[in-house]
Amino acid sequence: MSTNxxxxxxxxxxxxxxGFITDIEEERIPKGLSEDVIRLISTKKQEPxxxxxxxxKAYRHWAALEKAEAEPKWANVHYPAxxxxxxxxxxxxxxxxxxxxxxxxxxxILRTYEKLGIPLQxxxxxxxxxxxxxxxxxxxxxxxxxxxxxxxIIFCSFSEAVRNHPELVKKYLGSVVPYTDNFFAxxxxxxxxxxxxxxxxxxxxxxxxxxxxxxxxxxxxxxFERTLIVADEGASVSYLEGCTAPIRDENQxxxxxxxxxxxxxxxxxxxxxxxxxxxxxxxxxxxxxxVTKRGKCAGVNYKxxxxxxxxxxxxxxxxxxxxxxxxxxxxxxxxxxxxxxxxQADTGTKMIHIGxxxxxxxxxxxxxxxxxxxxxRGQVKILxxxxxxxxxxxxxxxxxGDKCGAHTFPYIEVRNSSARMEHEASTSKIGEDQMFYLRxxxxxAEDAVSMIVNGFCKxxxxxxxxxxxxxxxxxxxxxxxxxxx
Amino acid sequence: MSLLEIxxxxxxxxxxxxxxxxDLTVNAGEVHSIMGPNGSGKSTLAQVLARREAYDVxxxxxxxxxxxxxxxxxxxxACEGVFLAFQYPVEIPxxxxxxxxxxxxxAIRKYHGLDEMDAMDFLPLFKxxxxxxxxxxxxxxxxxxxxxxxxxxxxxxxxxxxxxxxKLAVLDETDSGLDxxxxxxxxxxVNTLRGPERAMIVVTHYQRLLNYIVPDFVHVLVNGRIVRxxxxxxxxxxxxxxxxxxx
Numbered sequence: 001m002s003t004n005x006x007x008x009x010x011x012x013x014x015x016x017x018x019g020f021i022t023d024i025e026e027e028r029i030p031k032g033l034s035e036d037v038i039r040l041i042s043t044k045k046q047e048p049x050x051x052x053x054x055x056x057k058a059y060r061h062w063a064a065l066e067k068a069e070a071e072p073k074w075a076n077v078h079y080p081a082x083x084x085x086x087x088x089x090x091x092x093x094x095x096x097x098x099x100x101x102x103x104x105x106x107x108x109i110l111r112t113y114e115k116l117g118i119p120l121q122x123x124x125x126x127x128x129x130x131x132x133x134x135x136x137x138x139x140x141x142x143x144x145x146x147x148x149x150x151x152x153i154i155f156c157s158f159s160e161a162v163r164n165h166p167e168l169v170k171k172y173l174g175s176v177v178p179y180t181d182n183f184f185a186x187x188x189x190x191x192x193x194x195x196x197x198x199x200x201x202x203x204x205x206x207x208x209x210x211x212x213x214x215x216x217x218x219x220x221x222x223x224f225e226r227t228l229i230v231a232d233e234g235a236s237v238s239y240l241e242g243c244t245a246p247i248r249d250e251n252q253x254x255x256x257x258x259x260x261x262x263x264x265x266x267x268x269x270x271x272x273x274x275x276x277x278x279x280x281x282x283x284x285x286x287x288x289x290x291v292t293k294r295g296k297c298a299g300v301n302y303k304x305x306x307x308x309x310x311x312x313x314x315x316x317x318x319x320x321x322x323x324x325x326x327x328x329x330x331x332x333x334x335x336x337x338x339x340x341x342x343x344q345a346d347t348g349t350k351m352i353h354i355g356x357x358x359x360x361x362x363x364x365x366x367x368x369x370x371x372x373x374x375x376x377r378g379q380v381k382i383l384x385x386x387x388x389x390x391x392x393x394x395x396x397x398x399x400x401g402d403k404c405g406a407h408t409f410p411y412i413e414v415r416n417s418s419a420r421m422e423h424e425a426s427t428s429k430i431g432e433d434q435m436f437y438l439r440x441x442x443x444x445a446e447d448a449v450s451m452i453v454n455g456f457c458k459x460x461x462x463x464x465x466x467x468x469x470x471x472x473x474x475x476x477x478x479x480x481x482x483x484x485x
Numbered sequence: 486m487s488l489l490e491i492x493x494x495x496x497x498x499x500x501x502x503x504x505x506x507x508d509l510t511v512n513a514g515e516v517h518s519i520m521g522p523n524g525s526g527k528s529t530l531a532q533v534l535a536r537r538e539a540y541d542v543x544x545x546x547x548x549x550x551x552x553x554x555x556x557x558x559x560x561x562x563a564c565e566g567v568f569l570a571f572q573y574p575v576e577i578p579x580x581x582x583x584x585x586x587x588x589x590x591x592a593i594r595k596y597h598g599l600d601e602m603d604a605m606d607f608l609p610l611f612k613x614x615x616x617x618x619x620x621x622x623x624x625x626x627x628x629x630x631x632x633x634x635x636x637x638x639x640x641x642x643x644x645x646x647x648x649x650x651x652k653l654a655v656l657d658e659t660d661s662g663l664d665x666x667x668x669x670x671x672x673x674x675v676n677t678l679r680g681p682e683r684a685m686i687v688v689t690h691y692q693r694l695l696n697y698i699v700p701d702f703v704h705v706l707v708n709g710r711i712v713r714x715x716x717x718x719x720x721x722x723x724x725x726x727x728x729x730x731x732x
Binding site for chain 1: 573577589593
């Protein structure tokens with residue numbers, strides 16, 4: 001009996017492979033948060049006045065919330081109180097001159113991305129994927145910008161967008177996730193340092209995957225990126241983000257905001273492979289991943305699809321959601337969340353059906369191993385006017401070992417009697433009988449675990465772009481290694 | 486040299502002695518049937534041969550193909566040619582049947598230093614075996630055993646056996662839950678695999694199966710011991726008299 005369990009345990013305890021630290025000169029501001037810090041960040045980023053104003057409003061809102069101790073506590077996660085004055089809110093690799101091309105980028109940073117398997121040199125790039133790379137607080141390089149520009153597609157760092165396309169930023173920033181939305185969204189709005197910006201013009205189908213790679217390097221630094229994707233009428237785009245961070249003993253805060261805006265007949269597919277440092281086997285260190293993601297459209301016939309593979313972070317608090325405002329619009333959420341060792345995840349989605357004949361699909365696969373705690377929290381809301389709305393929810397949990405937990409909190413609210421709702425849920429365990437069956441056919445124990453888990457996640461992996469599906473499978477095998485405690 | 490030699494095998498499960506000194510010799514080319522009442526230890530013997538670890542061998546030895554079987558892990562025994570057709574095959578959701586079987590075949594090929602077989606080479610082989618078991622091609626991509634009927638699961642076991650071509654096949658109550666047509670098909674599959682290089686141990690309650698798979702030897706297992714051994718005629722006699730130990 002013990003061989004199965006031992007192998008799974010060994011597997012689960014594989015080391016985090018992305019935990020190295022890049023030795024680079026960084027420019028950082030002192031710890032703490034105040035209006036002066038906000039002004040400093042805005043100045044460093046040479047922002048127009050409207051941005052500073054927005055940041056300050058957000059800061060004042062957040063400060064009031066903080067004073068009222070309104071940090072959300074309803075999630076099924078536990079962590080010591082965060083001291084928001086003990087965080088560095090801006091850190092950037094020091095660049096001596098303004099970058100004209102990738103050749104001028106600090107070779108240390110280039111090497112970091114190469115180690116992570118993200119070559120930034122365009123000639124080395126896999127055809128079909130354009131990458132924006134965010135290192136600590138700033139975007140260091142965006143590839144294929146020229147090629148995309150020919151189609152009128154804007155893909156750049158958020159800071160650049162603020163400087164070069166202020167009218168677009170002004171129009172859409174905060175239109176889906178206002179700074180008043182929640183505690184962490186307010187904090188992000190006040191201090192966000194960079195992120196990606198995408199605009200796909202009317203009728204244009206983006207010919208390649210757009211991808212942003214986020215890397216936290218500096219110690220005691222929060223990362224607060226903000227991503228805004230706008231698909232104009234009839235446009236479509238597929239976007240992928242990946243994340244890693246070095247191994248550090250302290251917990252680091254990552255509070256990001258992603259806003260998706262899809263106009264009439266537009267489609268946005270947003271995929272995440274989140275692999276922030278999860279902490280060590282005893283639960284020391286790791287990233288607090290408190291993220292607000294939402295997509296919205298006032299148009300008709302649009303589609304927003306979220307796919308996430310969440311394997312990293314000490315704590316994940318994240319609910320990529322869709323506001324289905326336009327008639328016939330479609331929202332999808334496909335999620336794999338894995339918690340191992342002492343990781344905690346409280347994740348799910350919100351589907352708000354406002355328009356007629358709106359449809360949503362939710363497929364959530366939670367895997368808990370070690371002492372991991374995995375919570376699915378989802379809300380499906382059918383408003384009065386949402387005639388003919390439909391939702392399908394499938395929510396499965398897989399337990400590996402006997403010290404982990406799976407929890408499910410589905411909230412369903414229906415105010416229109418023509419709505420059709422389906423909800424399926426299951427909880428299962430990787431059984432000794434499944435393991436024995438596969439091993440009896442010649443498969444090694446670790447291959448057996450990975451086969452069972454990949455089978456469990458198949459419905460979600462199928463939604464990922466091909467090359468990322470392969471990466472996600474590998475990542476899962478590595479992170480999993482540590483299944484039965 | 487015998488393919489399998491079991492000497493004085495004692496096995497405990499949850500501190501309870503199930504097998505109390507089994508001796509059994511099986512040569513390549515032979516088919517042995519193990520019969521006996523419920524709880525006599527038949528399935529335990531099958532699982533121990535397949536190296537399930539929950540079973541605690543307290544005494545005795547098993548020499549398989551000149552090697553100590555009890556030193557092998559389940560996957561090593563499988564790669565060395567031991568195959569168990571499960572009484573209750575488990576479901577593996579999300580993993581296609583063909584993909585699973587190719588993975589198993591390749592794990593064994595790799596163990597023997599052979600190149601892995603790609604999907605293009607595997608497919609015709611797989612289809613040929615499907616035909617042998619009179620199985621629908623739709624089973625190609627369905628998840629392993631998921632939504633299969635009882636009979637389909639059992640056929641799927643024999644399909645795997647046909648693909649993996651083991652040296653020693655242990656069939657654990659393969660006949661249970663089969664209707665007469667399915668039984669005939671399964672038996673045909675098994676009989677096709679009989680050969681001078683391969684031995685089989687057929688565990689069953691009922692003589693019925695042995696009308697289709699005619700064994701060379703029949704052993705009666707009662708209360709953890711083999712109480713009688715004989716030729717195929719013994720099975721017929723048991724059908725008449727039951728498993729009561731003769732005085």
